[in-house]
Amino acid sequence: MSTSSTPRRRGSERTLELLDVTLALAEEVGYRGLTVEAIARRAGVGKHTIYRRWPTIADLxxxxxxxxxxxxxxxxxxxxxxxxxxxxxxxxxxxxxxxxxxxxxxxxxxxxxxxxxxxxxxxxxxxxxxxxxxxxxxxxxxxxxxxxxxxxxxxxxxxxxxxxxxxxxxxxxxxxxxxxxxxxxxxxxxxxxxxx
Amino acid sequence: MSTSSTPRRRGSERTLELLDVTLALAEEVGYRGLTVEAIARRAGVGKHTIYRRWPTIADLxxxxxxxxxxxxxxxxxxxxxxxxxxxxxxxxxxxxxxxxxxxxxxxxxxxxxxxxxxxxxxxxxxxxxxxxxxxxxxxxxxxxxxxxxxxxxxxxxxxxxxxxxxxxxxxxxxxxxxxxxxxxxxxxxxxxxxxx
The missing domain is CATH 1.10.357.10 (Tetracycline Repressor, domain 2)
Structure with a gap:
């Protein structure tokens, strides 16, 4: 099962990318201006990808x-x-x-x-x-x-x-x-x- | 000058009354709902009496x-x-x-x-x-x-x-x-x- 680590690694990379995007966006628009929509758009993922893991934007x-x-x-x-x-x-x-x-x-x-x-x-x-x-x-x-x-x-x-x-x-x-x-x-x- | 302490005492009593009214009102309406108008009205003083001593409602x-x-x-x-x-x-x-x-x-x-x-x-x-x-x-x-x-x-x-x-x-x-x-x-x- 040499390919089994690939989706996991991709998942972990995607997580780090989402965290980076979240922080960069928070810096630009402030905590109050932050939306899951904007994070998802910039990271190029669906909103459900975010909501599946983080129940609220504060958790993320x-x-x-x-x-x-x-x-x-x-x-x-x-x-x-x-x-x-x-x-x-x-x-x-x-x-x-x-x-x-x-x-x-x-x-x-x-x-x-x-x-x-x-x-x-x-x-x-x-x-x-x-x-x-x-x-x-x-x-x-x-x-x-x-x-x-x-x-x-x-x-x-x-x-x-x-x-x-x-x-x-x-x-x-x-x-x-x-x-x-x-x-x-x-x-x-x-x-x-x-x-x- | 036996009467000279009277205005001072009254001033101090009025200050305490204003502090009490402020706290009671804050408890009722919350910090965000608090206004100098409402405090002045309930305490029976003019707004200028408050502003003269407390620049902001937060100070009061x-x-x-x-x-x-x-x-x-x-x-x-x-x-x-x-x-x-x-x-x-x-x-x-x-x-x-x-x-x-x-x-x-x-x-x-x-x-x-x-x-x-x-x-x-x-x-x-x-x-x-x-x-x-x-x-x-x-x-x-x-x-x-x-x-x-x-x-x-x-x-x-x-x-x-x-x-x-x-x-x-x-x-x-x-x-x-x-x-x-x-x-x-x-x-x-x-x-x-x-x-x-």
Missing amino acids: LLDALNHVWSSELNYRSQGAIRADLREQFLRSSYALSHAPLGPIYRAVIAAAQSDESLRGAIHSRFLKTVEESTLERISLAQQQGQLKSDADLAAVVEVLVGSLYYRWLLTDRAIDEGAVDGLIGMFMDAYGESGV | LLDALNHVWSSELNYRSQGAIRADLREQFLRSSYALSHAPLGPIYRAVIAAAQSDESLRGAIHSRFLKTVEESTLERISLAQQQGQLKSDADLAAVVEVLVGSLYYRWLLTDRAIDEGAVDGLIGMFMDAYGESGV
Whole structure:
């Protein structure tokens, strides 16, 4: 069955193309202006192809954001945990503050405030990935002896992932190095092994 | 000048009445339905009385939320810091999840995502107060020897105040005891004096 992988590969390529088209179009017209019709037209697929996989346009857009986030924003190093977290959080903060991710994501979050299922989708299709990769990264540091062996890291991953949203969503201040260092400082003061 | 305090007192009473009317009306018609006309009519004042003090309806509403927050949600005890933070955060989380504060505040936050000056007003008219009272409460605990004397508390107050918004704004999960305990646990692991 040497041909059996071809349709699957084509399916996966088509998915990536749809995610790219969705993000490009969202950047052009904004979240509010985005339609399944326009995405389908530009990607050269039928609307049913989209609806079969993504029940709502928000689901599709969140998968697109997740695709960018996980390919561009994953932890890039396995060195000193403090420096790696710092680099990662500064890079994420930059992405939040710039196109394409920032403005589109912000608009989705605004829409989600009157739509609980969309808040659930933001988490399940996007932030869950961020929480998991963060927990994986700090768990590795714990195994390497950089973090205290008895620290319950799963209990605090939400604080690491979530804290900087406060500044982004609820103030007009930038997420600067001071904000990032405050968060990481508290985490390391709590769980860093001395000398790390 | 024994009468000089009367106009001032009346002014202050009128301010409180306006804040109450604003909150009551916001609860009835929602943030989007709120107008200065309707608030002025119900409070029996002219619109200019409102505009003189609050440039926008959002400024007025945020002062109203701040009034409720600071009178009902301030730290109530000066005992053990872990227990006081826990009680305070659980009470704040309850307020976020219920009327009148929750739905109105959520709608303001949604509107602020396309309005940077409104994000600034949310902070300056509302969250700044929360940050200050939190910093004051943990600084007291530090003076009492419950928190490490060399901890830079000002650098982490945003983490304390801000972390739980993540769950409220970006997931469909409730802010439960586990979330509160995760945050306070990390703070106390970082800065609690042993035995506290």
